[in-house]
Amino acid sequence: MRLTLEPADLRNAVAAGVLVPGQDAALLNFLQQQHPERASFQLAHVAYYLGAMLIIGAMGWLLTEAWMNIGEGALLLFSAAYMLFFTLCGRSMWQRGQQIPGGLLGAVAVSMTPLLIFALQHLMGWWPQDDGLGNYDAYYRYVQGSWLVMEAGTLVVGLLMLRLLPFPFIVMPIALALWFMSMDLTELLFSDSFNWEQRRWTSLWFGLLVLLGSLWIDGRTQRDYAFWGYLAGLLAFWGGLSLMDSNSELGKALYCLINLGLMAVAVLLRRSLFMIFGGLGVAAYLGHLSYEVFADSLLFPIILSLIGLAVIGLGLMYQKRRDAFSAQLRSKIPTSWQNFLPALRR
Template sequence: MKERFDAKDLARAVSAGVLNPGQDQALLEFLKRQPGTQPSFQLAHVAFYLGALLIMAAMGWLLTEAWMRIGDVALLVIALAYIVCLTFAGLLMQRRGQIIPAGVLAAVAVSIVPLAVFAVERLTGIWPLDDTQTGYHNYYSYVQAGWLLMEAATVVAGLLMLRLIPFPFIVMPIAVALWFMSMDLSEWFYGHTFTWEQRLAVSLWFGLVLLAVFLVIDGRTRQDFAFWGYLAGLLAFWFGLSLMESDSELNKALYCLINVGLMGVAVLLRRPMFMVFGAMGVAAYLGYLSYEVFADSLLFPVVLSVIGLGVIALGLLYQKHREALTVRLRSKLPVGLQQLLPALRR
């Protein structure tokens, strides 16, 4: 079903008697004057998100040691100035009906909260880490229990910001802070024995929990808050799963089946991002088979090409019958599980 309408669609509505003559042009002019409220791949929207990511990067993991030498007071003043100015600008944009740039600016403001807390901790002397761990950019690189206050403050600030400017992208810095918190709490629990494998397991389970939480939220809010929650959950789950080492062929095959399952979830929820992550996982497994298991087979590339053509054909089939396939797949599930699934967004 089409999600955007043009003049031809409205003209057909007039011909069908749904609209009176002249109402189609009036409606079209009205829609043209409305500011965009839903994210899309319009150039302006891409610019909004790209600008936000650049600011987040500049004030996050690209913040160098040179900035640490300007002093904690100056660091706090700069962080607070960013937060206040970005929040004020976001509120101003929201008042003018520019919802997307307002929400993007608000999300950037939330992402800078850890820097402000970092400066406050150092000024008050409650900074829990030693001098070799004082670089703020390490917050994005290393698991340390000492970051917990920064992460908790970010979550609280994000929730408060959602009350001021309810925009889905604000979920992303909240989810990232919770992901970091899950790692740092695990480091605090395990101590110095917190291994790489344990970190991957924590990331995997955190991702699953996050996906479950946003499955409950999905379809129950006016705006699509689940999108960014799903993305954060998939990143944590998929990378935790994909980076796990195993010499068992059974485990590798299970990894492929899990990714096929993600592709099935994409059809159930009509969320393309599940299809993307699932396809990457299946492709990784097929690549492993190509280079390790069937390295000397002449037929494997041919078979794989046929499979690729089949996948493309399935994609075309899904595009044509998306609604019917989703409804049919959902009908095969138990009634209790069907009730848990969100209503489909158009």
């Protein structure tokens, strides 16, 4: 069972004589150095992540057409300088103990890779002339086999950056590049026959593979790389699932059951991300029932409210008997499965 230590817990340990005065601060500092992503999420951390996302957006999907007009050579130098600058700054911060902003700057540097390769391909004349996608912002909006080199380069740079700065958020641009690659490879194979329905299925299966891969590494690494893998996998899997067209009530009910399954997985893995996505899916299905199936029913909101109260009651019961429930669950699951499920590993 995973425990979350707060500074107040360590102070209480000092007061109880378990720790010598001064050891609480030293232990807290050590844990924050070992697991910066698990440190208490403060306002400064919000600023770090927001700043990184603003830079990634500015140099990615928000890059305007005006930047394409400065020329491939200037664009190549600009992107290379940005990558080098962010890498050096990130490494410097990392060595000074500022691992969260340092790691985020490393992720920003990785996110610049597609732009650098895009400029290099155009400058060297390696860009396909018949793809009709001359602007970089199309990379985030269209599926096209021409992007494969950019995605492969991002994957390589991301893995190298993880060796230099082992920060879990760097997994996110790597997973995004793999997601794009799965779409572009499928488009390259099927060409004009690759329709939106196939793209949704591709996204769903790719997301499922990422979730299984994240499950495999969950609990096996010192840092929590699995979190961002779960997030990327859920975005691809749940997004593809939710965008599928279903003209039957049976299909919509199956969608609800899958989302209920995600909520059950959240309990097994003790990962709230699955609960959030599953809850959104169940809410969407209940909204469908409310506005289309039971639009004229007076009892539907009352019954739904009672179900909601029952769910809250079950949550309270689980919270009180969580350890006993986990022990019973562990006793009924084969040992080989226990070693595979992160939340049940000893």
